[in-house]
Amino acid sequence: MIRVTDLRLPLHHPDEALPAAIRKRLRIEPRDLIRHTVARRAHDARDRTSIALVYSVDVAVRNEAAVLARFRRDRQVQLTPDTRYRPVATAPAGVARPVVIGAGPCGLFAGLILAQMGYRPIILDRGKVVRERTKDTWGLWRKSVLNPESNVQFGEGGAGTFSDGKLYSRIKDDRFLDRKVLTEFVRAGAPPEILTEAHPHIGTFRLVKMVENMRETIEALGGEYRFSTRVDGIDVVDDAGGGRRVRGLHLHDSGYLEADRVVLAIGHSARDTFAMLYEAGVHVEAKPFSIGVRIEHPQSWIDQARFGADAGNPILGAAEYHISHHCSNGRTVYSFCMCPGGTVVAATSEEGRVATNGMSQYSRNERNANSGFVVAIDPVRDFPGDPLAGLALQRHWEERAFVAGGSSYKAPAQRLGDFLAGRPSTTLGSVVPSYRPGVTPTDLAECLPDFAVAAMREALPVFGRQIRGYDHPDVVMTGVETRTSSPVRFTRGADFQSLNTAGLFPAGEGAGYAGGILSAAVDGIKVAEAVALSIGGSVVDARAA
Template identity: 45%
Template sequence: MIEITNIKASLKQGSTEESCLKACKREATRLLNIQSQDIAHIALHRKSIDARKKSNVHFILSARIELCDHAQELACVETLNESARKNIHLIDSDEPHFPQPDTIGRRPALRPVVVGAGCAGLFAALTLAHAGLEPLLIERGADATRRTRDVEHFNRTGELNESSNIQFGLGGAGTFSDGKLTTGTKNPLHRLILQTFVEAGAPREILWDAKPHIGSDILPAVVTDIVAQIENLGGEVCFNTQMVDIARTTAGAISSITISSQDADGQKHEEVIATSQLILACGHSARDVFALLSQRDFSLQRKTFAMGVRIEHLQCDIDRAQYGSAAGHPALGAAPYKLVAHTKNGRSLFSFCMCPGGQVVAAASEAHGVVTNGASLHARDGANANAALLVNINPQDLPGDDPLAGIDLQRSCERRAFEIGGGAYRAPAQLVGDFMAHRPSTGAATVAPTYPRGVTWTEIDPCLPAHVAETLRLGIPALGRKLRGYDHPDAALTAIESRSSSPVTIMRDSSCRALGAEGLYPCGEGAGYAGGIMSAATDGIRCAQALIADLR
């Protein structure tokens, strides 16, 4: 197979998959000196926007091509001059796939258990199911349909279901935060994950878009389909089921877990599930799980995480700043951004989970705490752009040596945000201009906050760690120099963004095995080994592969 990269296409040429393929095919025949009928198959592999020159915004495409005569592929590439070879490569056409039952050596007497149905847990369970291991997947929250109702009910009434919300339920925190599939890591498994999403109902363009996303309106159906795949392969998925204890043998190996579930009448039931293989993909907000692990002497360590605020601008202003006169072109859509500023206090301010045309969401999972996050629907057609503006909290910033100290800081800031927001899960908000001037805000300007529970205009400093507030003030003007208008005084800040990542690492070795606990595989973002949907799904597959390898 031949891969051709760095194919330039105008906005019109890159507007659809069909037009992109035409541009790629035309360039392939020119560069390889072949006829169009020599091409047996061509597929769009990557599409990105080049907006470095605002007067010439265009697309950069990559395509993968199979010729009718495979021997001709080698000959075509070998005859290229050195300049052309920079963008033309022979690649292996083999792609990763899920393991099959015949890859298992010793089938375990007890089925493996996966805790948590976020992307890490879903892909771990799906991998085990493909291998014929019939895993049990438990999730403390609800299925997608019920979870959607619970989130909408909370947005309307302020009545929080602490087990089914933006953080907990099928798909994890990613389900209602846009479904962004961008990642800073490279792994052959990414293609398998994207293909799995597409087969489950995600838009095909995620296979080639350089910044793919599914959308919070589509992702619930996608993860529901993945659950059906797990069940069709012999796995079992239980919602509204929470792990409340873990038991080990005297040698330290996993022997069972205790689960608590609730029936239709609201009655709680506990059950002990015997298992010797446990993939723990609990998510970054499962604070009770971290407390349980600490009580049971599992190996935990505090890690760097981040806290800050959500910032909102008018999406049309971001579009103009990014695309110039091309802003608004239907082929471009709403413009994203990714920014970082290194400040004179030795800290850094960076954007995270940027949601073009989206809204700020109410992401609390504990009573009397305000948490913000961001989301976009697939169309990304909302009036505002929003993103987290975050500052790292390093282990040395925390008092004492308790590995759960980061959780204590998160919780105290969230409760303070609840208080200064006035209760009812209203969020404290402040205009950028007022924040920079150390004065409370009294109302919105040109940017209307989208947080669904409503905001209280005030000062946000009281709910932020001091160094976070300081770094925000130092960094926002620097970000304005990188993206025109970013520091506009009318931009709105909503607090607090405190759940961008886990403050705890569940220690494991290079083969994904927990330290001192045979049969336990800490997994995903909550365990400290991922930072988004793609990396979490990748880690889920890796942990399942490690479990399967141990069975051999």
Template identity: 45%
Template sequence: MIRINQLKLPVDHTEEALWAKAAKTLKVPVKQIERLQIIKQSVDARKKDEIHFTYSIDVKLPNEESVIHRAKNVNVVLAEKKEYGFPASGSLKLSSRPVIIGTGPAGLFCGVMLARNGYRPILLERGESVEMRRQSVDEFWKNGILKPDSNVQFGEGGAGTFSDGKLNTLVKDPFMRNRKVLELFVEFGADPSILYINKPHIGTDVLSNIVKRMRQEINRLGGDVRFNSRVTDFIIKDGRLSHVVVEEKEEIPAEILVLAIGHSSRDTFEILEKRGVPMEAKPFAVGLRIQHPQESINYSQYGTAHHDVLGAADYKLTHKSSGGRGVYTFCMCPGGYVVNASSEADMLAVNGMSYHDRAGTNANSALIVTVSPNDFDGTGPLSGVSYQRKLEQAAYISGAGKIPVQLYGDFKNNQLSKSFGDVEPAFKGQYGFSSIRDFLPSYLSEAFIEGVEAFDRKIRGFARKDAILAGVESRTSSPVRIPRDELFESGIKGIYPCGEGAGYAGGITSAAMDGIKVAEAIAAKFERFPI
């Protein structure tokens, strides 16, 4: 195969035009090209009157080395074919089936890989199946009645199920795990375009169906996915895990336990600390959600309010405040909604969500500010959890149980909003006007305002007075890290900390990749579990 990089075409080009451009670049007739595969597609919108796609493609045709030589083009090279490989099984016998706590991306992908390689994992999920969970979440958004174990944070699919479903990651990937994650998503129902577009996303409506099919695959291969199965204790003997306790009554043998609990399993963190599992507080970021009209973001990024081919525009912005804190946008949701993402009684947290078509009126993103253990009260491993809870309790009180909302201009001037401007609210869950600055530490509010004003110089209208703020965005990443060694094991033998909750991932794809890593480590050490 020949790799052609930096192949540029107008955004409205046809498939025939792509083949013709490839042939012209290689100086061969189109009919000589036997196969063409898009490896990467990205949008170049730096010149608004010349927006185009830039491609990397692989083509197959006869006499490839001579074609490369004749093309005399630095962007035409012999393609290096890399494929993902799962390790051969190890030699140690397992006395019990591997147990995985959590069915977010880390737990599900770990489960699929172990199931496909003969390990028959048991997956324990505290929440409901994705079908039942969707009903519970919709009911919560409608009437405010929270199910503590099945909500936007907990349940099959994890927190990412109710998000934009973004799959881009900055994790370096020499072992092709990123590619494997995307291939598995496609296998279970995602659009094949996620394999090559620069910023792939799935959308919560599609992602929930994919999650269900992954569970069915694990069960089909001899695994066991169990819902409403909250782990309430860990039995540890002589520095090694022996059992997990489910719902305070059932003891399950757990020689191998993958701890993929997600970033919001605060009660589980408390149990782990009580049982002596090493943990430490880590930095994360908190802030607010900000909403703008999607048309204004499109115009800033594309030079037009609408673009049929490119769809809703996104953005990613960063700034360093005068106080030295990082301020940045996170989990940007084009055409999306701000949602009530609470998981504990009398506390309130928000998140962003988009459907696959990203057809909503507004764009929203988290605009967050970095915090570190120096900002937390106390020095224990769960001091970051306490920091989050304090903010969420204050947000709940401020909004009287509803999402606290304030216009940016009023937030900046520290006055209560009385009505919306031209930006129409797009929420999932009940909301009401509140003085958000009253429950944010001053260093967060000041850095937030500084960031918005800086971002207005990059996206015109970002600091518009009627932009809608909602808080508090406190679940950007885990406030805890559970240390593990080079073989992915905790200081308590048999426990494999994994994914975002353990502090080793920061999104759907990186969590899924970490789940695959841990599955590899287990498989390389142990024999398959017999039927």
């Protein structure tokens, strides 16, 4: 088949317009178009008065070779790529079982790929199965009761389970590993349209069932899950070449698990595990992250600002935005993890601290839009020296937020107008905050670094000129957003193993190699393949036809 890209049609086009556009683009007669399927659909709303749909389609035509020859220099008319996933190896008989620490998106796909190749992985997670974990999470949101081992961050599905469920990223891979992720999600119960939408998402409720279905698949292939199993130590020995190698894991219940291949997919909030690995001598370095707040607007404001008269069109759905500003103090302020039609959620995993995140359901039909409104920070400038200094910085501001919120897991919040004026909020306005277990009006400047406050105050009017209503005085800001990404990177080599600890495979967001569900899942696939190739067995050329 032939892949035709960048076919642009008006938002309200009739069904016949797409095949007509294909025929016109390929310069063929109606009888020569056998069939077509949509490979991808996006929308271009830069001009909200004339919104366009942008299609990529796979087309079967008569005399395909002649059509391709006619367009051999046209990058928008090419042979449809083969996106099928091919494993790189199959497990040899009697191989020691690899261990995956963490059952978030990265660990889930590392475990799935290892299971599909026959390696029967053991998957450890400090939290609970996803439905029990969901109950614990709601315990914080509804009753202000935190379970430090089972919450938004820890448990089956990882932090991505309680998010917007976005399934897009900027990663590029000539083996279409992102397609493998989406295909497996559809097999597990995700809506098929995630395979064609340019910005697919799933939402929390659907993710719960999908995670369960994927666990069942892994177990049916010989994999094993062990929940409520925290790794408290790593057993490292000297190898024959003078280096270090993993031999096993010390578990929280004084148990010991032999393992010479360990995938480290622990997520960006496993701070105690970061410290344990650092103390064990595993190579780690500080990396940049961001700090700020969650900002909420009525979704209708964002829809109107982005889509104009077409706001509410079901094809367009709830509007999103991505904005940034480079400030006079050298800082960059940007929107992060925008959740259309969603809620702001309590995302702490440690007692006496408040951290926020955003979440949406598949319908995206809640009253407010929210996103991170954050300032980029880096180790050299903001937390030099100790590789774990970023953890201390996060904890410091989360503790300040906890106190400012009333020391009850309520979050500090402020009207945008008060924030710009430099005065504490005593009441909130027309925009109703969605955060549970509730907010306390206060002064967010007490919960953020001075440089971040200055940068945010500069950026707000700029964003208001880009999105009408963004800087409305009644907009609610809720603090603090500290967990945009991991503050550390467990550096690995070209073989995906730790620079100084053989057999340890740092992976995903917690190891500093991903950001979001899709990129973490893709990294999990790559690391699983690296584990398989390090073991040996029947090696397959993954790029072979």
